[in-house]
Amino acid sequence: MNFNYRNSIGIAVVCMLCISSASAAATNQFSLGIVIRQGVLKKLAQIVNSTAEPLNLRYCMSSVPQLGKWTVDAEFSGQLSNSDSNSNWTSTNNGAVLLETQLQNLSIKGTLYRGCDYETLRDGSTGDLVISPERRFTGFEVKQPDDNSSIPISVWFDPANFLAKANYISVVAAASIAQIKVEDLGVFSSALNGEDLKISIFTWLSELGGRAFGIWLKEQFRGMSYVENLGDLLREHRNRSELVQFEQGALKITHSKGILDQLELALAVYPRRLNSLFLSPKGIEFYFNALILNHEDLNQMNLPLSNDRSDNFQTRVSALKQWLGSDLATEDTTFTRPQLPENQSDFSMFMTEPLVNHIMDRLYREDLLSFRTTVDLGESTQGLLIKELADVKMRLDLGSRRAPHLKFQADRLNLQVSDYILSLGTEIEDRIIPATHIQCSVNLAADLTFDSATRSITLVMDPNSFSINLQELHGNRKQKLEKEDLKLLEGLAKSFWEKYFQSYPKLALFRPVFQTDRATIRPLDLKVQDGMILMDFEIAAGAASK
Amino acid sequence: MRWSSELLKAGWWLGAAFFIYHPIFSQGVSTTVGGLTTTPTRVGPSSVFWNPASLGPTFGTIIDTNISLVGGWLIYDREGTNPQTNQEFDSSQIRVLAPNPYLSFSSDFGLSQWRFGYSTYFPTGGFASYPTKGSQRYELIRGLYIPWNQQLTVAYSPHSDWSFGAGFIYSLGFFKAEFDIDMAKVLSKITEGAQVPKESASLNSRSRIPLSTAHGFTGNFGILYRPNVQWSLGLSMVLPMQHVFSQRLEMQRPSGFKTLETGLASLGLEEQFNHQATFKFKMPFLFNLGIRFQPYGYYTGEYYGRYALSSQTPFASVKFKGSSLAALEDALIPGAKAEDSYSLGTVQTFDLWRPVQAGLVGGYSSSGVPEQSVSPARIGFNIFTLGVFARYKFNSHLKLTGEYAHSFLQTRVIKNAVDPKSSISLYDKPSGNGEYRAGMDRAGISLSYEF
Numbered sequence: 002m003n004f005n006y007r008n009s010i011g012i013a014v015v016c017m018l019c020i021s022s023a024s025a026a027a028t029n030q031f032s033l034g035i036v037i038r039q040g041v042l043k044k045l046a047q048i049v050n051s052t053a054e055p056l057n058l059r060y061c062m063s064s065v066p067q068l069g070k071w072t073v074d075a076e077f078s079g080q081l082s083n084s085d086s087n088s089n090w091t092s093t094n095n096g097a098v099l100l101e102t103q104l105q106n107l108s109i110k111g112t113l114y115r116g117c118d119y120e121t122l123r124d125g126s127t128g129d130l131v132i133s134p135e136r137r138f139t140g141f142e143v144k145q146p147d148d149n150s151s152i153p154i155s156v157w158f159d160p161a162n163f164l165a166k167a168n169y170i171s172v173v174a175a176a177s178i179a180q181i182k183v184e185d186l187g188v189f190s191s192a193l194n195g196e197d198l199k200i201s202i203f204t205w206l207s208e209l210g211g212r213a214f215g216i217w218l219k220e221q222f223r224g225m226s227y228v229e230n231l232g233d234l235l236r237e238h239r240n241r242s243e244l245v246q247f248e249q250g251a252l253k254i255t256h257s258k259g260i261l262d263q264l265e266l267a268l269a270v271y272p273r274r275l276n277s278l279f280l281s282p283k284g285i286e287f288y289f290n291a292l293i294l295n296h297e298d299l300n301q302m303n304l305p306l307s308n309d310r311s312d313n314f315q316t317r318v319s320a321l322k323q324w325l326g327s328d329l330a331t332e333d334t335t336f337t338r339p340q341l342p343e344n345q346s347d348f349s350m351f352m353t354e355p356l357v358n359h360i361m362d363r364l365y366r367e368d369l370l371s372f373r374t375t376v377d378l379g380e381s382t383q384g385l386l387i388k389e390l391a392d393v394k395m396r397l398d399l400g401s402r403r404a405p406h407l408k409f410q411a412d413r414l415n416l417q418v419s420d421y422i423l424s425l426g427t428e429i430e431d432r433i434i435p436a437t438h439i440q441c442s443v444n445l446a447a448d449l450t451f452d453s454a455t456r457s458i459t460l461v462m463d464p465n466s467f468s469i470n471l472q473e474l475h476g477n478r479k480q481k482l483e484k485e486d487l488k489l490l491e492g493l494a495k496s497f498w499e500k501y502f503q504s505y506p507k508l509a510l511f512r513p514v515f516q517t518d519r520a521t522i523r524p525l526d527l528k529v530q531d532g533m534i535l536m537d538f539e540i541a542a543g544a545a546s547k
Numbered sequence: 548m549r550w551s552s553e554l555l556k557a558g559w560w561l562g563a564a565f566f567i568y569h570p571i572f573s574q575g576v577s578t579t580v581g582g583l584t585t586t587p588t589r590v591g592p593s594s595v596f597w598n599p600a601s602l603g604p605t606f607g608t609i610i611d612t613n614i615s616l617v618g619g620w621l622i623y624d625r626e627g628t629n630p631q632t633n634q635e636f637d638s639s640q641i642r643v644l645a646p647n648p649y650l651s652f653s654s655d656f657g658l659s660q661w662r663f664g665y666s667t668y669f670p671t672g673g674f675a676s677y678p679t680k681g682s683q684r685y686e687l688i689r690g691l692y693i694p695w696n697q698q699l700t701v702a703y704s705p706h707s708d709w710s711f712g713a714g715f716i717y718s719l720g721f722f723k724a725e726f727d728i729d730m731a732k733v734l735s736k737i738t739e740g741a742q743v744p745k746e747s748a749s750l751n752s753r754s755r756i757p758l759s760t761a762h763g764f765t766g767n768f769g770i771l772y773r774p775n776v777q778w779s780l781g782l783s784m785v786l787p788m789q790h791v792f793s794q795r796l797e798m799q800r801p802s803g804f805k806t807l808e809t810g811l812a813s814l815g816l817e818e819q820f821n822h823q824a825t826f827k828f829k830m831p832f833l834f835n836l837g838i839r840f841q842p843y844g845y846y847t848g849e850y851y852g853r854y855a856l857s858s859q860t861p862f863a864s865v866k867f868k869g870s871s872l873a874a875l876e877d878a879l880i881p882g883a884k885a886e887d888s889y890s891l892g893t894v895q896t897f898d899l900w901r902p903v904q905a906g907l908v909g910g911y912s913s914s915g916v917p918e919q920s921v922s923p924a925r926i927g928f929n930i931f932t933l934g935v936f937a938r939y940k941f942n943s944h945l946k947l948t949g950e951y952a953h954s955f956l957q958t959r960v961i962k963n964a965v966d967p968k969s970s971i972s973l974y975d976k977p978s979g980n981g982e983y984r985a986g987m988d989r990a991g992i993s994l995s996y997e998f
Contacts, residue, residue: 249738250739251736376738379814381739382733386733386811386873391814427810436809485803489747489750490806492742493734493742495742496742497741
C-alpha cells in the first residue's frame with residue numbers, strides 16, 4: 002500500500018517552539034525505515050534456549066487483593082519452541098502483535114513471600130534472602146504433565162511503545178495444562194488456590210517475556226531515538242585509513258585535517274509521529290525521521306539547554322537528545338512507504354536517495370575542499386628544463402558549487418562529483434598566482450559495504466570506473482586550453498585519481514540504526530535495490546552467550 | 548593503410564618539392580648532375596663534376612646547360628598504431644615536382660693544352676613538406692637541405708691521349724627544418740607513474756630551425772685517357788665536404804603546458820625555448836670510373852661505376868651550444884650511421900642519321916642508408932633507372948638533347964630503425980620503422996653551344 006502523508010499543522014499549534022524548530026530542520030529532514038521479520042522470534046527462542054543455567058526471577062505480585070503485595074522468588078528453566086510452526090506472530094488491526102510460542106521442559110520452582118520490600122528480606126552482610134517464617138508462606142513447583150507435552154503461550158506486543166501485555170486466554174489455557182504442586186497455602190487457601198497461582202505465574206511470565214523482547218529490540222535499535230556526531234565517524238574513519246597525503250612523482254595530494262577536526266554534524270534519528278509503524282505478514286516496519294544538523298542549525302532550533310549554558314556542540318547535541326525524547330520534536334517529513342522486496346533476513350534497514358545524498362553533501366562538501374594538490378615544478382624539472390633548483394609549485398585547489406552526489410542505478414551506485422571548480426595557480430614561495438579555472442565533472446561507480454572497523458555504512462569506489470570531464474571557465478578572459486589540452490588533463494587526472502582510489506577507496510557515510518557493536522546483530526548484505534539502499538541484518542548465532 | 552584526409556583535400560601540391568635524387572637530408576649524390584647522359588668519360592663541361600678532366604679534349608668555348616624537371620612521390624606508412632586513436636597511422640605522403648638546373652662554361656682561351664671551366668649545379672639535397680599532423684611529424688614536417696655548388700675547373704692535356712683535371716668547388720648550403728618534439732617525457736617525469744599519453748597534440752613542441760646558410764669547400768680530380776677513337780677511360784675523385792650551419796632551434800611551448808606558464812616563467816623559461824646549435828652535414832669521398840667504347844661509328848657504349856665512401860663520414864650531427872633547457876645544454880646528437888653506396892650505369896648512344904642521336908640510359912644505385920638509420924627525414928632506396936634520350940645537332944655549334952627517365956625505387960620495410968639522439972633525456976622520438984614506397988620521373992632538356 003502506498004500513500005502520501007502530509008504533516009499535520011496541529012503539531013505546530015501545540016507548541017510554538019516547534020515552529021522554529023521545524024523550519025530550521027525541515028530542509029534537512031529525511032526518512033529511513035527498518036523492518037523486523039518473523040524469523041526474529043525463532044532466533045530469540047534459540048538465544049533463550051542456549052541459556053543452560055536456570056533463570057532466577059523475582060517479581061512482585063498483587064493479583065489477589067486479599068493478599069496485598071507478595072513476592073514470587075522463582076527459578077525458571079524451560080525451552081521455547083524454535084520451529085516456525087510453533088513460533089509465530091499475528092498482526093492485528095489494533096496495532097498490536099500477538100506473539101505466540103510454546104514452552105517445553107518447563108520447570109518453575111519458587112517460594113512466595115509476603116510483601117515486596119525485598120531489601121528487608123535480605124541479609125545485610127551476605128546479601129542473601131533470609132527466609133523468615135513470618136515472611137515465607139509457601140513453596141511451589143510448576144511443571145508440564147509429561148516430557149513430551151508443550152504449553153502454548155502468547156502475549157500481546159505493542160510495537161509502538163515496546164510494551165507487552167499477557168494474553169489472558171492464552172494464560173488460562175497454559176494454566177490448565179501445567180501441573181502445580183504447592184506446599185501449603187495455609188490461611189490463604191481461601192483466597193489463593195493452585196489454579197490462581199498458575200494463572201498469576203503464567204501471566205507474569207508472559208508479560209516478563211514480552212517486556213524482555215521489547216527491551217531487547219529497543220536496544221538493538223539504539224534506543225529507537227539517538228543522536229550521533231558524523232564528524233566523529235569521519236575522523237575515526239580517516240584515522241584508520243591514515244590518510245595524510247598521496248604522492249606521485251612531483252604531484253602531492255594533501256588533505257588538510259583542519260576542516261575535518263572542526264566538523265560537527267549531528268545525525269538525529271527518531272520515530273515518526275504518524276505513520277511510523279506498519280504491520281504486515283512480512284514483518285513490522287518502523288519509519289524514522291532523520292535530521293542532519295550542524296551547529297548553526299542547532300542554534301536556530303532554540304533547543305532548551307540544560308544548566309550548562311555553554312554554547313558548544315556537545316551541549317546542543319545533548320539538548321537535541323532530550324528534545325527528541327520529548328513530545329516536542331519536529332514534524333514528520335513527507336514520505337512514501339516503499340514497496341519492500343521479499344527478504345529472509347531478520348532485520349532490514351533501508352534509506353532513500355535524498356537522505357544518502359544529503360549526508361554526502363553535509364559530510365563531504367567541505368571535506369573535499371580540504372584536498373590540496375601541488376606539483377613541485379622546481380624539483381621535478383631540475384636537470385631537465387632548469388639548471389638550478391627553484392621553489393616553484395603548481396597548485397590546484399578545489400572549489401565547489403555542489404557536493405558529491407550519489408545516483409542510484411539499478412544495482413549499484415554512481416558517485417557524481419559535478420560542477421567542481423579546479424583553480425590552477427602557481428605557488429612561488431608564499432604567493433599564489435592564479436592561472437585558470439577548470440570545471441570538473443567526475444563519475445565513479447561505487448559499491449556499498451559495511452565497514453566493521455568503524456561499524457559504518459561505507460562507499461567503496463571502483464577506481465576502474467573513474468571518468469572525468471573538464472571544461473575551462475574563462476569568462477571574459479581568453480581561453481587558454483584547447484580541447485586536446487583538456488583531454489590531456491583529463492587523462493592525467495584519471496591516472497592520478499584511479500591510483501588514489503586504489504589506495505583510499507572508502508568513504509564513510511553513517512552508522513546504521515541497528516546496534517552493531519555488541520555482536521548481537523550482524524550485517525548480512527548491503528545492496529542497492531529499487532532506488533533504495535537496503536541493508537540486511539541477522540541475529541548472530543551464539544549471541545545469547547554474549 | 549589509410550590516406551590522410553588533408554592530402555586528399557590538397558591533392559597534388561606543387562609548392563612543396565621533393566628530393567632531387569636521393570631523398571631528404573641524404574648523403575648521396577645525384578647520379579645525373581648535368582643531365583642523364585653525363586659520365587666520367589664524356590667530353591664537355593656538363594661532366595666536370597664527374598670528371599674535371601672531361602674539359603681536356605674540348606676546343607674553343609662551350610656553354611652547356613640542362614634543366615630537368617623531377618617529379619616524385621613518397622609514402623610512409625608508419626609501423627604500429629596511433630596512441631591517440633588506437634588505429635593504424637595515416638599514411639604520410641609527399642608529392643613533388645621540382646626543377647634541377649645545371650649551367651657550365653668552358654674555354655681554352657687560345658691555349659693548346661689548358662682548359663678552364665665554370666659550372667653551377669645542385670649535386671644533391673632535397674626539400675620536402677609532409678603533412679603537419681602526420682605520423683612522421685616527430686621526424687620532419689618541413690625541411691630543406693640544398694648545396695649549391697660553384698665549380699672552377701682547370702684541365703691540362705699534355706698529350707692527345709691524356710687529360711688531367713682538377714676542380715675547386717665552393718658550395719653554398721641552405722638548410723631549414725620544422726618538426727615536432729613530444730614533451731610527454733617531461734610531463735612523465737613531473738607526474739612520475741602517471742599515464743602520460745604519447746604523441747598528444749597537447750604535448751607537441753613545434754620546433755623550427757629557420758633558414759640558414761653555410762659555406763662548404765671541396766675539390767675534385769680526374770684523369771681522362773683516350774688512346775684511340777674506340778676507347779676512353781675516365782677516373783675521378785670528389786673530396787669530402789661539409790656544411791656547418793650555426794643556427795638556433797626554436798621550440799614552441801606545448802599547448803598543454805599553458806596551465807604551467809606562470810610557473811615556467813618563474814623558472815626562467817620563456818614561451819619559446821631557444822637553443823643555439825650547429826648542424827653539420829657531411830658529403831663523403833666519391834670515386835668515379837668510366838669506360839667508353841665505340842666499336843662502330845653509329846654506336847657508342849659508356850659504362851660507369853661510382854662509389855661513395857659514406858661509411859667513413861657520419862652525416863648530419865647536431866651540437867647544442869647554448870640552450871634555455873638544461874637537458875640540451877652542450878648536448879650532442881651524433882650523426883646517423885651510413886654505409887658505402889655505389890652506382891652502376893650505362894649510356895648507349897646510336898647515331899641514326901647524321902643530325903640525330905638517340906640512346907638508352909640504364910642504371911642501378913644502391914641505398915646508402917642502413918636500416919637502423921632510416922627515418923622519414925633520411926631514407927635511401929635501391930634505385931633502378933631506365934631512360935631514353937634524343938639529341939639533335941642543328942649545326943656545328945648547337946646541340947639540343949631531350950631526355951626522360953623513370954626510376955623504380957625498391958620499397959623498404961624498416962623494422963629496426965634506431966633514434967640516434969644519444970643520451971638526451973628531454974624527449975623520446977618514435978623510430979622510423981614502417982614501410983617506405985616511392986617513385987620518381989625525370990624529364991629534361993639540354994642545350995650545348997660551341998662557339
